[in-house]
Amino acid sequence: MIRFNQFSLARGTKPLFENTTFTLNPGEKAGLVGANGAGKSTLFAVLLGELHADGGDFSIPPNWQIAHVAQETPAADKTALAYTLDGDAALRAIEACIAEASAAHDGAAEGEAHAAFADADGYTAPARAEALLLGLGFTLEQTREPVSSFSGGWRMRLNLAQALMCRSDLLLLDEPTNHLDLDAIVWLEDWLHRYPGTLIVISHDREFLDSVCNVTLHLEHQQIKRYGGNYSQFEILRAQQIALQQSAYEKQQRTVEHLQSYINRFKAQATKARQAQSRVKALEKMEMIAPAHASSPFTFEFRTPDSAPNPMMVMEDVRCGYRGEDGEIPIVDHVMLSIQNGQRIGLLGANGQGKSTLIKTLAGTLEALGGHVREGKGLRIGYFAQHQLETLRPDDTPLQHLARLAPDTREQELRDFLGSFNFSGEMATAKIAPFSGGEKARLALALIIWQKPNLLLLDEPTNHLDLETRHALTMALAQFEGTLILVSHDRHLLRATTDVFMLVAKHRLQEFDGDLDDYRDWLLQHAADQRAALKAGTASNGADGADGGVNRKEQRRLEAETRQKLAHLKKPLQSRITKIEKEMDALNAEKAKLDAFVVDPASYEPEQKSKLTEAIRRQADVNARLETLEAEWLETHEELEQIG
Numbered sequence: 001m002i003r004f005n006q007f008s009l010a011r012g013t014k015p016l017f018e019n020t021t022f023t024l025n026p027g028e029k030a031g032l033v034g035a036n037g038a039g040k041s042t043l044f045a046v047l048l049g050e051l052h053a054d055g056g057d058f059s060i061p062p063n064w065q066i067a068h069v070a071q072e073t074p075a076a077d078k079t080a081l082a083y084t085l086d087g088d089a090a091l092r093a094i095e096a097c098i099a100e101a102s103a104a105h106d107g108a109a110e111g112e113a114h115a116a117f118a119d120a121d122g123y124t125a126p127a128r129a130e131a132l133l134l135g136l137g138f139t140l141e142q143t144r145e146p147v148s149s150f151s152g153g154w155r156m157r158l159n160l161a162q163a164l165m166c167r168s169d170l171l172l173l174d175e176p177t178n179h180l181d182l183d184a185i186v187w188l189e190d191w192l193h194r195y196p197g198t199l200i201v202i203s204h205d206r207e208f209l210d211s212v213c214n215v216t217l218h219l220e221h222q223q224i225k226r227y228g229g230n231y232s233q234f235e236i237l238r239a240q241q242i243a244l245q246q247s248a249y250e251k252q253q254r255t256v257e258h259l260q261s262y263i264n265r266f267k268a269q270a271t272k273a274r275q276a277q278s279r280v281k282a283l284e285k286m287e288m289i290a291p292a293h294a295s296s297p298f299t300f301e302f303r304t305p306d307s308a309p310n311p312m313m314v315m316e317d318v319r320c321g322y323r324g325e326d327g328e329i330p331i332v333d334h335v336m337l338s339i340q341n342g343q344r345i346g347l348l349g350a351n352g353q354g355k356s357t358l359i360k361t362l363a364g365t366l367e368a369l370g371g372h373v374r375e376g377k378g379l380r381i382g383y384f385a386q387h388q389l390e391t392l393r394p395d396d397t398p399l400q401h402l403a404r405l406a407p408d409t410r411e412q413e414l415r416d417f418l419g420s421f422n423f424s425g426e427m428a429t430a431k432i433a434p435f436s437g438g439e440k441a442r443l444a445l446a447l448i449i450w451q452k453p454n455l456l457l458l459d460e461p462t463n464h465l466d467l468e469t470r471h472a473l474t475m476a477l478a479q480f481e482g483t484l485i486l487v488s489h490d491r492h493l494l495r496a497t498t499d500v501f502m503l504v505a506k507h508r509l510q511e512f513d514g515d516l517d518d519y520r521d522w523l524l525q526h527a528a529d530q531r532a533a534l535k536a537g538t539a540s541n542g543a544d545g546a547d548g549g550v551n552r553k554e555q556r557r558l559e560a561e562t563r564q565k566l567a568h569l570k571k572p573l574q575s576r577i578t579k580i581e582k583e584m585d586a587l588n589a590e591k592a593k594l595d596a597f598v599v600d601p602a603s604y605e606p607e608q609k610s611k612l613t614e615a616i617r618r619q620a621d622v623n624a625r626l627e628t629l630e631a632e633w634l635e636t637h638e639e640l641e642q643i644g
Contacts (some may be wrong), residue, residue, distance in 0.1 A: 002047070002170075002198070004224065006056035009039075009046065012598045012616050016042050018222035019056060024215065026169075029199040031209040031231055034219030034440050038464050040202045043224070044068065044172050047200070053137035060170070067168035069176065073155035076147040080138060083147050083158055084129040087165030089211075091120050106525050109220070132161045135187040136180070137350065152577075153179040153351070164191065173201040178463065179207050179634075181351045182489055183523040206231050207491040208241050231467075300420050301471050302480045305454035309376025310341035312455050312483050313362065320354060320361040320372035328369050331357040335509050336373070339455070344484045346494045348512055348519055349504035355487045358504060359459045360385070362485065382453025384461045387635040388438045394628065398423045398443050401432075405450055421446040434624035437464035437631050443583025445473070454482040462490045464631070491516050573636055580633045587626050594619045 002024040009017045016039035024030055032040050045051045046058060048068060067087070086092060094117045101110035117123075133143045136157045140148075140518075148538040163171065177185050189211045192199060200217070203209050209231035216227040216234035227234045244318060314365060315337040321330040332354035339345075339362075345570040346407075347355045360366035363383040392401065402414045418428045421442055432440060456477075462470050470493065477484065478498040488494055494501075494516060501512040501519065512519065596617050597603050603612050628636070 001061075003059045003174065004056070005058070007053055007058055008055035009042065009051065010054055011042065012619065015222055017224065020223045021056075022217065022224050022226045024198060024200070024217075024226075026198055027196065028215045029195075029213045030201070030215040030217050031213035031234075032200055032202045032219070033209075033231065033234070033467060035468065036436055037493070038219040039222075040219060041174065043219070044174060044200075044202070047170070047172060053567055057224070064169040065167060066170045066172065067163045067166035068172040069156075069163045069174060072161070073147060073159055079144050079146060080133060080150070080158055081126065081163075082130055084133055084161045084165050085125060087129075087162035088120075088125060088167060090167060091117070091122050091125055094104055094120055094122065094629050101115075129161070129165055130163050132191075133158075135184070135191065136161055137184045152634055157184070163246060168197055170198045171195065173199070173203075175202055175204070177203060177205045177489060180489065182348065182491070182519065183350055185489060186520050186523055204462065204465065204468060204470060205490055205492075206470075213377045267485045299475060300449070301476050301483070302449050302456075303452045305380065305452050305482045307378035307380070308341045308454055308482070309378045312339040312341060312343075312376050312379055314338045314372075314374045315362075315368075316360065316372045316374075318373060319369040320357050320366070321369050322357075323367070323369060330369055330507070331503060332361075332507050332509055335361075337509065339483060339485070340485055341454075344497060344499045345486070346497075346498035346501045347487045347504060348501050353504045354507055355398045355504050356459050357386075358509065359383075359485065359487060363457050379455060380451065380453045381455050381457060381460075382448040382451060384444060384448055384459045385459050389437065389444060389464070390635065392432055392444060395431055397429045397431060398446075399428045401443065401447060402450060417450060418446065433628070434620060437627060438469060441465055442469060451495075456480065456482060456484045456486075459487045460489070461486075462488060462493060507621055577633060577636050580629050580636070584626060584629050587622050587629070591619070591622050591626065594622060 004023070005021050006019045007017055007021070008015070008019055032043065034040055042051065046053075047060065048066060073083075078086075094113055095493075097113040098110060098117065101107075101113055121128075130140070131142055133139065138154075138157070147155065150158065160173075160176055163173070163418060180188065185208060192201075192212045199212070200208070201212065206366065211230075213230045214228070216229065216231055218225045218234065218238070220259060227237050229237070315335050318335040318337075319328075319330050319334060320332040323329075323330060335358065347358070349355050357366065361368050363381055363385075365383070365385070398418050399411070399414060402418060403409075403411075406414065415424075415428055418424070423443065423446070432443065435443070441461070445461065465473065470490065474493050474496045477486075477493075480497075484497065486494065486498055501514070501516075503510050503512040503519075512522075512523070514632065597615050598612070598619060602608070603615070
């Protein structure tokens with residue numbers, strides 16, 4: 001089993017764990033939850049042997065194989081299938097032994113290696129790797145393509161496939177659903193249900209945690225507390241504990257007040273001084289019970305819109321897509337949509353089908369390629385895009401951002417509004433550059449809400465939000481009085497805030513008659529149909545006549561033209577990615593030096609004080625900049641995926 005006993009660990013001067021104790025049994029599947037910055041990723045680093053205890057101890061069976069998802073993917077020439085197979089390190093080692101024995105003409109050694117290969121299910125490994133890739137959304141053709149041809153989101157899927165390929169005893173997954181669409185999430189849940197090893201997963205997707213986990217590890221106040229059950233069961237248990245804790249706190253406060261009253265009344269009287277002094281000692285010895293806090297750090301609400309046009313917007317035979325120097329590339333065609341006041345629509349569909357392209361066209365940030373778009377009088381759109389954080393100015397404060405939208409509003413009113421989003425006091429006037437992704441997303445939402453939109457267009461608004469902030473957003477959207485169109489892979493958010501679903505599939509928009517459970521069934525059936533079509537296509541390949549050959553030739557010509565147009569659109573985005581990666585490489589090199597200096601005991605000698613202080617300050621700046629760049633890198637790759 002995994003055992004932490006009185007475990008303590010600090011990063012620099014910040015204590016993350018303080019004398020915490022918990023165990024995890026073999027085969028258990030645990031969700032690791034807690035506020036951003038509580039130490040979830042640090043705990044993974046401890047399990048991987050990258051960090052060591054400052055106090056107490058931690059143990060894990062020495063023979064356990066640990067699998068985790070790599071954060072970077074080399075732009076390798078090897079195929080996606082070969083890259084996935086690399087996850088089975090034991091199998092790759094046997095293959096190396098076979099090659100070595102063959103080169104040395106050692107028949108006995110080669111025979112033993114082949115036997116080991118068979119025992120390790122080596123002959124079925126390519127099929128198993130292929131099944132992983134197909135489950136995560138790759139086509140059969142893509143499994144043969146080089147890793148270097150995939151964009152950022154798909155490379156993260158490749159890393160996940162490689163981790164799942166590893167024959168592990170412990171699997172560590174950090175936000176595995178972030179780059180997956182619903183069909184891949186449904187497949188991953190099913191795979192994890194059948195995984196025989198121990199699982200620890202960090203996720204802000206409560207439905208995913210509820211489906212997969214039977215244990216919850218909660219990080220709070222430098223402690224890791226174990227709860228039996230999934231996330232919903234954890235919430236119930238925690239609410240009960242909070243109520244009990246609050247009751248104990250209030251009871252203790254009454255005792256404290258009674259003791260303090262006695263001390264104040266009698267400490268000056270000689271006859272009562274001894275008794276008063278004993279009450280002082282009792283007060284000092286009393287173990288103070290912290291007041292209970294609600295699990296959600298804040299709540300907020302949308303402002304009531306000033307008007308409600310009906311219909312909000314009408315789209316007639318609209319073609320959504322991109323226009324470049326080499327022509328038009330339609331993504332969603334023949335869109336017929338009338339958005340009525342008060343509608344709450346969830347958009348479903350796989351990545352790359354055009355959900356974001358449709359939302360951009362609705363928002364007016366992407367001009368329609370054809371058709372007619374009519375807006376209702378008084379329409380006020382609030383648009384949250386996947387790359388919304390890039391629109392924020394890093395050197396400005398939350399107050400400056402809001403003041404630009406409302407130059408005639410009193411500063412105190414702006415401060416009060418920001419305070420409702422947890423930007424109070426000094427945080428309202430601090431530069432946002434070092435803010436976390438979740439804090440920036442919260443500010444972006446606040447700026448949208450200030451403008452009192454009557455049509456909300458939200459494209460993956462929860463990507464950077466923790467569970468508590470997602471809960472606050474869900475509650476606020478449920479009470480929003482305007483019209484909502486939402487793209488999200490967070491099923492809890494979709495269930496709680498939308499009434500109807502529309503499906504973007506095969507580059508068409510159509511109504512979806514059913515709920516998310518029906519959509520799950522549709523996805524599974526669609527995947528089965530695709531597999532059957534692939535098999536049928538393989539069987540009939542080469543059986544077409546001359547006309548088929550002509551059609552294939554014309555098809556290849558059209559595909560070549562499309563690829564050329566796409567390449568032209570992708571070029572500036574690819575240049576931007578190269579620039580970001582260059583800066584990240586430089587910062588990562590600097591971060592490694594700073595981390596080594598901060599953890600070196602010699603750095604805490606008195607003569608090193610000023611240098612250490614500067615190193616810790618610079619470490620925070622570098623980490624903040626890296627987080628910003630990583631978000632930009634991922635968002636730029638998502639734009640690439642939308643183009644195709």
